[in-house]
Amino acid sequence: MKTIPTVARSSGLLLTMRRLNAILRPLNFMEERRRKYGDFYQLQSKNSPPSVVTSNPQAIEDIFTASPDCFEVGKGNTNLKFLVGDNSLLLLDGKEHKHRRRLLMPSFHGESLQECSQNIVNITKKVSDRLPINKPFKVRSIMQEITLRVILSVVFGIDSGAKYDRLRELLTRLLDIFNTPLNSSLILFTSLQKDLGAFSPWGRFLILKEEIRYLIYKEIKERRELLASGESKHRDIFSLLLSAKDEDGEGMTDAELHDELLTLLFAGHETTASALAWLFYWIYYLPEVREKLLFELDSLGKNSDYKEINNLPYLDAAISETLRIFPIVTGTFARRIVKPISVMGYYFEPKTLLLISIYSLHHREDLYPNSKQFQPARFLNKNYSPYEYIPFGGGNRRCLGAALALLEMKLVTATILSSFELDLIKKQPIKPVRRGLTMAPPPSLTMVVKNKIQ
Numbered sequence: 001m002k003t004i005p006t007v008a009r010s011s012g013l014l015l016t017m018r019r020l021n022a023i024l025r026p027l028n029f030m031e032e033r034r035r036k037y038g039d040f041y042q043l044q045s046k047n048s049p050p051s052v053v054t055s056n057p058q059a060i061e062d063i064f065t066a067s068p069d070c071f072e073v074g075k076g077n078t079n080l081k082f083l084v085g086d087n088s089l090l091l092l093d094g095k096e097h098k099h100r101r102r103l104l105m106p107s108f109h110g111e112s113l114q115e116c117s118q119n120i121v122n123i124t125k126k127v128s129d130r131l132p133i134n135k136p137f138k139v140r141s142i143m144q145e146i147t148l149r150v151i152l153s154v155v156f157g158i159d160s161g162a163k164y165d166r167l168r169e170l171l172t173r174l175l176d177i178f179n180t181p182l183n184s185s186l187i188l189f190t191s192l193q194k195d196l197g198a199f200s201p202w203g204r205f206l207i208l209k210e211e212i213r214y215l216i217y218k219e220i221k222e223r224r225e226l227l228a229s230g231e232s233k234h235r236d237i238f239s240l241l242l243s244a245k246d247e248d249g250e251g252m253t254d255a256e257l258h259d260e261l262l263t264l265l266f267a268g269h270e271t272t273a274s275a276l277a278w279l280f281y282w283i284y285y286l287p288e289v290r291e292k293l294l295f296e297l298d299s300l301g302k303n304s305d306y307k308e309i310n311n312l313p314y315l316d317a318a319i320s321e322t323l324r325i326f327p328i329v330t331g332t333f334a335r336r337i338v339k340p341i342s343v344m345g346y347y348f349e350p351k352t353l354l355l356i357s358i359y360s361l362h363h364r365e366d367l368y369p370n371s372k373q374f375q376p377a378r379f380l381n382k383n384y385s386p387y388e389y390i391p392f393g394g395g396n397r398r399c400l401g402a403a404l405a406l407l408e409m410k411l412v413t414a415t416i417l418s419s420f421e422l423d424l425i426k427k428q429p430i431k432p433v434r435r436g437l438t439m440a441p442p443p444s445l446t447m448v449v450k451n452k453i454q
């Protein structure tokens, strides 16, 4: 069996520089590497096992279709522990991971998902109705308010009241700490996670995290009491998790519940908010995209239902292109090999890390000609395989909320476009900026309501 050659070795200062480069200018970093080393190469750093980086569809297919037993993923996600705790789905592997996914999956698919539609539209109307005419607003903040309210209603079954207002405020403030590239490095360099008081980013983070923890534990206690008294009428994910039992008939502990709820709240709104902000940027930056979308929305009858919006081809293509050109998450979770496997005919030893670059895959000129141009039509003319187009990753770790995110993007867009005439304050090219582990449009992206459509 062939073994893959190592193309770059780094240690000490070089390794730190490489990591800084990856944090501060991730897209350039990935492009340079792809140009220099191709789409399947191995890196070696001193004192750590080798990493293989790929953006080759065949390699991605081999990885996504290999038995999940070949990899550990959760144990490699320890850098997320500070945010979601030890018991999050993101940190699980093996049987535990499979069991937790099986428990959660139905809530994010089929009928349960369709039931969210009315809620998504109501929340969008409630938030967007407050937008004043002719006064600039920050696109990402508005989208974040919508997506946070949606995920709260999906997970907790409710999105209003003082308790939820406080939780929403705390979650938003906590995530906003990481909206600069510098503060984002707190996530990747644990040595920077020092509590230097309430005015330091990490100190602020700890205070907010503690208050969120207190509120969630309080809610768990109240819901457990309701459930025990038979008075619980909730049909949300929280209630599902509260009544879930493992193979030995044991329910989830408070700590497990807390970590899973936080995971869903964080994973479920940050990403979708950035994706929606990008989509609105493209719609108002490129007039032909806006015209085609408005034409398609106009073609819907007065009594059209949410399923029809969900099936609109151009809206779907515009969203696909949004998630292609600047994927919100630029690489999948790292897969650490635990059983020897072969990828593209190359043999890999246990401990090797497999890293898939979503951004580099989405900019392959052989798959996406003129890849830097925003062209929704490419998704109307071709069906890409789940190894050529992967904004939500794949295999047994594929994003749990992909269907919810897509439905939400469609309903929010259709609702706002049908109610407002908007415009960008500055029509100019913009570049993604790091926001924690994701890449988002710059926080300064601003729009204005020119008119409300009656």
Ligand code: HEM
Pocket (backbone or CB within 6 Å): 089, 090, 101, 263, 264, 265, 267, 268, 269, 271, 272, 275, 323, 328, 329, 331, 332, 333, 334, 391, 392, 393, 394, 395, 396, 397, 398, 399, 400, 401, 402, 404, 405
């Ligand atoms: C546009 C929005 C979103 C994008 C681009 C996105 C992207 C991703 C990616 C790339 C992964 C890693 C997959 C892999 O390594 O193969 C992931 C995992 C995950 N996502 Fe999303 N996501 C989005 C929205 C959501 C939503 C709405 C939820 C709702 C709860 C969610 C929950 C999760 C969870 C729980 C995982 C971990 C799955 C596991 O480890 O088994 N995401 N997402």
